Amino acid sequence: MVKLVAVDMDGTFLDDNKNKSPEFGKVLNALKDKGVTFCVASGRQMASIKGEFAGYEEGIVFISDNGTVIDVDGTTYCISMFEEDLSKQILNTLKGMPDKKTVYCGVEYSYIDSDDELSIRNAKLYLPKHAIVKDFFEIDEPPVKISVYSENGYDSDFKQLQDKFSDVATVCTSGFEWLDIVPKGSSKGVALKRIQEILGIPREECMAFGDQMNDFDMLNQVYYSYAMENAVDEIKQISRYTAPSNNEYGVITVLKEFFDIE
Structure with missing residues (x-):
């Protein structure tokens, strides 16, 4: 049953x-x-x-x-939520990938650091509760998830993130254009x-x-x-x-x- x-x-x-x-x-x-x-x-x-x-x-x-x-x-x-040191490592790595769009996800609110057309479109589609910030490091609450959007889908940057963080976080595709990074386990x-x-x-x-x-x-x-x-x-x-x-x-x-x- x-x-x-x-x-x-x-x-x-x-x-x-x-x-x-x-x-x-x-x-x-x-x-x-x-x-x-x-x-x-x-x-x-x-x-x-x-x-x-x-x-x-x-x-x-x-x-x-x-x-x-x-x-x-x-x-x-x-x-679960990220410890501060690990979330900073992930965010600093993403800074070196300027063609990727990052979403910093809290328990209730999510945050983006750009107001370009693509970021706003994704926010309207998937993030009813969101705010735009200048710097992710200014956010008080720790993230429960860090999402990465690639307009061209899965690519070498996604693979790099999986290779670099899969031992300390759970890294998986979520559709063909998104990679989600969540606390290990x-x-x-x-x-x-x-x-x-x-x-x-x-x-x-x-x-x-x-x-x-x-x-x-x-x-x-x-x-x-x-x-x-x-x-x-x-x-x-x-x-x-x-x-x-x-x-x-x-x-x-x-x-x-x-x-x-x-």
């Missing part, structure tokens, strides 16, 4: 135009009636995720910032395990859907693991099942069939 369903957002639950399935409301209500908890897990900040699910928040569990922050029954928990999977403990639901009674490497640990934390048809190969290899693509609203298709929802 599955009692918890966790879904990634971009590239998984939402289509490429960032839309939900028109059947979502019906399916969510049916899951609630069956005693199933719905969990949204994303690399986005909490305010962005909740904005996407405005009007549906009651009863939904949220994982934001790739597992460093969770919200259960309206209570927000910060699971943090991931959607670790956050989901915390939620399973809070709710008293074993991994054998959990289902998850994902498409990118930041979903890897989350899919390994459940028995019913689904890779989207559009997922990267590594995700398909470790998942037990495959769902139709995000543009076909594959998550909803699987949930309707699995839970016998008309």
Whole structure:
């Protein structure tokens, strides 16, 4: 009996135009009636995720910032944040990559250090709560995540960051243009395990859907693991099942069939 369903957002639950399935409301209500908890897990900040699910928040569990922050029954928990020395090392390295856009992510607010068109566009898309600062080192709160945007997608700078910091932080792609750096040991999977403990639901009674490497640990934390048809190969290899693509609203298709929802 599955009692918890966790879904990634971009590239998984939402289509490429960032839309939900028109059947979502019906399916969510049916899951609630069956005693199933719905969990949204994303690399986005909490305010962005909740904005996407405005009007549906009651009863939904949220994982934001790739597992460093969770919200259960309206209570927000910060699971992990960077120590000052390591965050400074990462930020100083990023200063040497002027073509990259950096986002400094706190528990509630995120910060950018540029007001150019690309930075503002990304902030409007993904950061409902954000501020522009002159220097990241002036921010009082430690980051829970540092995100790096590359307009050209994964490149040698991304590889350099992975090679340099993977021993001391968790570094993974989040889509094709973003690299997320979070404190070592943090991931959607670790956050989901915390939620399973809070709710008293074993991994054998959990289902998850994902498409990118930041979903890897989350899919390994459940028995019913689904890779989207559009997922990267590594995700398909470790998942037990495959769902139709995000543009076909594959998550909803699987949930309707699995839970016998008309």
